[in-house]
Amino acid sequence: MKRPTLLLCSTLLLSTLLAPLTSATEHTNQTVVGKLQNSALKSDLAYKIAESLTVEVGPRLAGSAENVVAVDWAEAKLKSLGFDKVYREPVTVPVWQRGTASASVISPFPQQLVISALGGSVATPASGLQAKVVRFDNLAALINADAATVQGKIVFIDQKTERHQNGSGYGKSVGGRVNGAVEAARKGAVAVLIRSIGTDHDRMAHTGLMHYQQDVPRIPAAALTNPDANQLDAILSRGQEVTLSLNMSPKELGNTTTYNVIGEFTGSSKPDEIVLLGAHLDSWDEGTGAIDDAAGVAIVTAAAKMVAELPQRPARTIRVVLFAAEEIGLLGGKAYVAQHASDMANHYIAAESDFGAGRIYRADVRVNPAALAAVWQSLSGLTAMNVELGDNNARGGSEVSLLPGVGVPVASLRQDGNDYFDYHHTPNDTLDKIDPEALAQNVAVYAVFAYQMAQSTLPLRPLPKK
């Protein structure tokens, strides 16, 4: 792996504060780090945790009965691993049930299409709806379209998702999923179908959250699988008008309470200062949520446990937060920030694992620029695990991305996401998609990161301006 020497050098030049690189403490820390890394790479603890969650709980959509089972599972699991404190904090979530979803071509070539309702979608009328299809290359093309071409039709947003290691293809296409229904309804559409936000060629649709807007009619929204989107394209390419039938029965059933589940290993000398490792306990409802996000739950839980098993407990507290409701709008993270508002100054740094189980190839942070070079020095052991030390623009990922806004330094330990969007939000998100060795590498990286941050004497605040 390449290490960004140039970036590191310029950071060194810019820095006004350099930690003493060869202090005795630092030397001791680096010795511990080597042992921690070795034991983590050999451990199957994370795989066992991921297996336990996916097998004994399975799908666990926030607001569902299964999610309650997951909360109980998480508390029991953290207790069984010997966390010093284990507790839950309430999060209010809407209850949405998927029901059934089917689509078919009525004409010119009658056949079934495979779809999945987008999360939060309303139902069609009970008898379904039938309408002609109008296709757009992407959300922008829909926004720019004449309403007369859309009125009364089913809008088909047909943007392919690009495959990239860092997952950047997702950001380019996901707007159609999130905002497609609003933009289509503004122009009088009766429903919206999107090409799945996914990089696979499997006959499984990718669900995911969509939004409505108060002043715009709520129309049903679903994703076609990539092969079905290809099929609809091919049918449309014949030049005839294409009529689809759509039948979806999701239900909204008010609100309920679920919980962020929190486990802590108390710090030895700075117990009130927190290194936060996050992941999310909820999943979508069609897979067993293995890569999204049993892997993250397993990685951060196992990493904390590995650190706690060291002969010497580090200075700061390591807090694992298993967020309640990431998939349906970072609701667990928002509740955490609200409930811990008075406590945020004690959060030394935070990171979240929510991008599958691929190997970590790069670390970015968002810390006091004056401390950056020394932070990289303290994390230099990561390069032995093929982790490139990156930049100071980390967002922190998922719920943890809410924390820089309230002053908390964050890190993004970036996972190889080349295949993440093959499985993301599909029934295919199952345990077999996790490579145990790659998972263990994640644990080792998180463990080293957590240990060094729990021991660090660097001032990570204030954050750089955006």
Place this chain on the structure above:
Amino acid sequence: MKRPTLLLCSTLLLSTLLAPLTSATEHTNQTVVGKLQNSALKSDLAYKIAESLTVEVGPRLAGSAENVVAVDWAEAKLKSLGFDKVYREPVTVPVWQRGTASASVISPFPQQLVISALGGSVATPASGLQAKVVRFDNLAALINADAATVQGKIVFIDQKTERHQNGSGYGKSVGGRVNGAVEAARKGAVAVLIRSIGTDHDRMAHTGLMHYQQDVPRIPAAALTNPDANQLDAILSRGQEVTLSLNMSPKELGNTTTYNVIGEFTGSSKPDEIVLLGAHLDSWDEGTGAIDDAAGVAIVTAAAKMVAELPQRPARTIRVVLFAAEEIGLLGGKAYVAQHASDMANHYIAAESDFGAGRIYRADVRVNPAALAAVWQSLSGLTAMNVELGDNNARGGSEVSLLPGVGVPVASLRQDGNDYFDYHHTPNDTLDKIDPEALAQNVAVYAVFAYQMAQSTLPLRPLPKK
């Protein structure tokens, strides 16, 4: 590619008849073969045919309304390609409708499992059934089991299918699909679930034909996806009793008539002698039947067309038979053999394409051993397309495997099947699984085979004893 020199040498020694290898006719044929091969490799005709069938017809289970559309499509396609004769021959088939199929774990870890009814299965009671699960490694273990361990339970046959280029893993595991219901019911089981006969890790179950037996109760039969079979294994491994709920609503609706669709390019000098190229028009009902068997339909149709476009029509008639109902028990092939009983002596040789769209890597034949060496000589051009010349034990594939029993020589033009059982009989059998270049290589091989066999002066009968 290796050529089996040893086998060829021994065949040469055994042969009593050797064709004149360097005759003027043979020289002309080989020149034609080179041109035919080049034009076939460049042609996208087969891909267009496969695209047309999968898009304009889609799924086409024998006995369904969609299958009637497929028969009309096939007649129209062969006519549009200029076949000299196009006709249909009736085949009686049972009508089976899949209905819905769902399964869930009731205890100890409630969750849905993804299943697909096996073809021909009966329904559960309308309210479903619930029973404990008993697992077996394979069909043999079930057959050897004490009935007391099976009585009243859902049998789970958990054999994995091995991946091999020649597809030989299928034969080892498919017995559980075909005979699992009978063997489980003999011991008092209430239903049977099999691990999908497939090599993938996708959350899609592999359907396929199963059988009942007159003196044994008919119990519902379904396939779990590989990830769901893993999940059930993991749940069972906890050592608790596992209770499943199963609800399936397939229907049997008597018999109907469908059709083998036949197209011929008439031979120039031996019009009554037939080189038969087969494939099957029907598919399972959950995918669009791209690799099974729109690919075969496309390959043999395009190959015949390429030969017919040569400046000189070859001696024998090339007959393309698009069989009506392979998936549900070779019913199209059986009808063909019955209807053409008096005509079988005129079938010079036959081959069928029904193993996807992977490149052909080997040719086997089943011909008069005395002619074998000369047959290989005439087909030696195939080696330029990386096709190994194999043995004299070909079965001919699918329906054509019925023909050696009535004296007809056959060839097996073997396709690379490494990924065939990733998609076979699943919703994932869609057009994107066909590689256009590999498809064109198939066309080129079939075209060369068809041309040389239509021109051959070798006596291919009698067949070797088994």
